[in-house]
Amino acid sequence: MRILLLLLLFVAGCQRETLVERANREQKLIVSVGVDPETLDPQLFSSTNSLHVIRALFDGLMRPNAEGEAEMGLAERCERSPDGLTYTFYLREGRWSNGDLVCAQDFCFAYERILSPNLASPNAQLLYVLKNAKMFAEGKCAFADVGVKRIDDRTLALTLEQPPSYFLSLLYHPAWFPLNKGSVLKHGAIDDRNNEWAEPQNIVTNGAFCLDEAKQGQFIEVRKNPSYWNAAAIQLAKIRFEIIPDNNTEERAFRNHRLHVTETVPFSKIAYYQKERPKCVVVTPSRFSYYYLLNVDNPTLSSKDVRQALSLALDRESLRNLRQVPAFRLLPDYTRCPALTTTEFNPDKAKACLARAGYPNGKGFPKLTLTINNMESHKKTAEKVQEMWRKHLNIFVEIESLDWKVYLSRRRSGEFEIARGGWFADYNDPLAFLEIWKSHAANNYTHWSSETFDALLDASSHQSQGARTQTLAEAEKVLLEASPLIPLYFVNEIRLVDESVQHWKPNLLGWHLYEHVEVQQSKGLQ
Template sequence: MKLRKFCSMLIVSGLVASSLAGCGGSGSKTAGGDAAGTQKTSENGKKGPNGETLASEQIAHGMQFNVVTFDTAQVGDAESGSFFLATCEGLFRENNGNLENAGCEKYEISDDGLTYTFHLRKNKWSDGKEVVASQYKDAVERVLNVNLACPYSFFAFPIKNAENYYNGKCGFDEVGVEAVDDYTLKFTLETPEPYFVDKLAYTMFNPIRVDNIEKYGDTYGTDAMQTLSCGPYMVQEYTANQSTVFVKNPEYWDAENVLLDEIDLQQVDETATQFQLFEAGQLDFVAASGDYLKQWDQAASEGKCQLYTDGDVRSQYFAFNTQESCPSGIMQNAKIRKAIAYTFDSQTFIDSVYNSRYTAAYGLVTPNIKVGDKEYRTEVAEPIKEEYKEYANNPEKLQALFHEGLKELGKDTNDLSTITIQYLGYGETTIEKDIEQYTVQRIQDNLGIKVDLNVVGDFGLATAAQRAGEFDICMQVWGADYNDPMTFIDVFRTGGSSNYGKYSSEKYDQILDQLATEQDNDKRLKLYGEAETMLIKDDAAIKPLLYRDKHSYINNRLHGFQYPVFGGKYEFKYAYIVEE
């Protein structure tokens, strides 16, 4: 790994040509499959799924996952989710947009929609121990431990008595999860939930090893090397903020169909360096960005690489701290939040920061999300699309609204320049700096107030600051975990673990409670629309900016690599390297 890191440094210095010969070729370190007691894919004489000739070296190269936690119960982001897609096997796994049986061979749902019975396949952990039903049950108990404050604990609340247990009102023996025997797992729900199976594909429901957690105690989840794998890969090397090496897990139930022997990840912050490494063959995939779009779209059209494009289910927005304890002491007022929100023009933001890459958003729920067989975004109008036009590029009207909010707080002033709000940013990449510059300039130019820019070092520090409420405004991205608007809407329930702005509305919560039991999809569409309007237009708890898409470039040698629709960002299980 030291050799590869050194090569990256040379490329940054502009010495691309002189460094390529020593990077990532046949001189790379041996794939971890040998150390793990398994043969390399190429030595097995296998062909690719479509009859391709496999390369002699099955090693893929990517960028280091920006993992927040190595504890499945604490995962609330796509980067950490990608880590566990590689190392864990839950009941289900997404394959080309379809949910397939993974840890379970088959399952049944009772006629009343309340009981789910899963029949597990024979699988092993990387230390050779069996994966059994009680380990799935242990995962539910752990995520419902209120002392751990797991961000997705609410995912389990539809299970009978799960929320009661979380709130200390019953014992875990009353919760509707049962290990009938080593290979039979049963869930009983409070009320039918049409997307329960989709939720079971999420990381928090993956099996866990209590003995391994107890082994590391309070440090568990802080180091990738603590991870026991029951998935296609296991961790061989890990250096925080630098590199990770995954190798094929020989104990995995489907190891025969896992073709990559090794996945090497390295930290690459700057976009320019990422594309240099991609062109040099030292990264096998890279996301489209800025000025590189036209250049690499053209390269893909000429067959020099593969172009991957698709719709996405990620929404990017500004979140406001709605609490009186916010740094400025004024963001608890909805009119003040709305005045700040309408200083941002979504299309201008996209043009300025992302070179017109994404789609302007005036709602939270992305396209491609459905309620039953109807796409939500085509059925429900974006809440602020029309109202925003009344305030767009009109500082006088925006300032009047801002003054109204100040008066309601008893804090009005003739000199708005005496008011300062705090914007929380993170990172030092070009795009991150562009976001910060755009945000500060738009607010100050339109409202005449001051913006204090607080930039922290990385995503993990930013998440900690957001949870602590150390912001007036911050940027957030939320990706759907399953195919229903609830995956966006319930983020903002009172007390929600990812509701960093601490938005709270009794009426909003009541709508969510109605949705929990409503089975009529037309009524659900209407209720979701009411909740989204309340959140964005009436209470201005967030300001939608854009709906993301997927637009990436993949090395011609890498086949079968996937960008999942839900959960993690990257899926390597089905990937392989072809002979060029």
């Protein structure tokens, strides 16, 4: 009996500690971000993969709470002028990861950089609410004329063109984060897009975590910042962002106790986890609008009839599953903006539109290419859409699957005909989804332009809330009728989250607040 007991103790002692168990002991969260972030520059990123890491590394004046509403961040308090146009922010004492104090001038420098015409930031339009910001971005005035003023080292004043109700929620987007002037200029000019200040070996940050180690295509690891203003509230010692582009590889890593949180779940595995480990399946309602972009510079797609035919030929209900909710418009329901028009599935109308464009029954229609990034879910959607276009329009569209960074580059430069696209709201307002379609907007990859649409968005900034909501609904109607995009579905976020992870609560915008998260050693995987 004694020998058996000793043998059991020996076997137990030889059992290897899993990565998740060790991470729990070390208070380290291991989370997949899918593909490699294209940049850690808060002013140049354009993907949620980058956003996950940037939000851990940087901090702004305001931050979102669990409901997606604005609460004080690096700003301890703010005052609003009687006319509602000037906000004065009083900063907490914060430090950069190189030891420098975070001061008002860091915000002034950051705002001058993001608005610089040569930088061509995809997020610059978020600052156009500032007085003369758009004028400066167009090279029509000096930065001194922009509504940004350093009162003293701990006081910053921002003056607006108009007082939008959503202004404070704008401020927790990374476009509004401060930058360490010395670290940026050490590696290049203020408006140099190729400046390497945000490379892992150079980056200086002010957020809840500091960059500890990074290996391209493998992982990014950050550690708790002891100088962060709210460091006492942070439970995690480290976060390791794993780069795992393949959904199936990611799921295996979770199943083998190598991940706390996945970026997504393969379709084929959802039912298994719902039955066998339901507590690990976390579903967050639709916040992401998924659509296809139609490049109107293409001779074929310049025809509104062709664009409408491609949209009318799609049975969106056939795309429905736990993750995908069919979209018949651009705006998700939570925006509370009325739908004045919607897309529909009508093969007969689709054929009529195509015939009117000069392609009866698809005859003579040139071959087009649908460009996606190489992920299982995008491929499955593309193949279903490809088949619907073949069946209902008698046309063939080739699918081109690219590496993530190549796909981003091609989309940004307009080197596509039809491309996968999608958008998370940058702030809690319908305008967050609509303003990217304005003429010449950096994220308007379709190159579609409408004076009517632009005028409606501009008019909305001067209106009362009720009138404004109606104006934005009219703008969406103009956009949908022109069809430079094809809404497909809204995406429910589905992740696998280990039971040891506590307080993993995405807010209304789908942003995860790592400051609230902790891992408990006593609740590791069984």
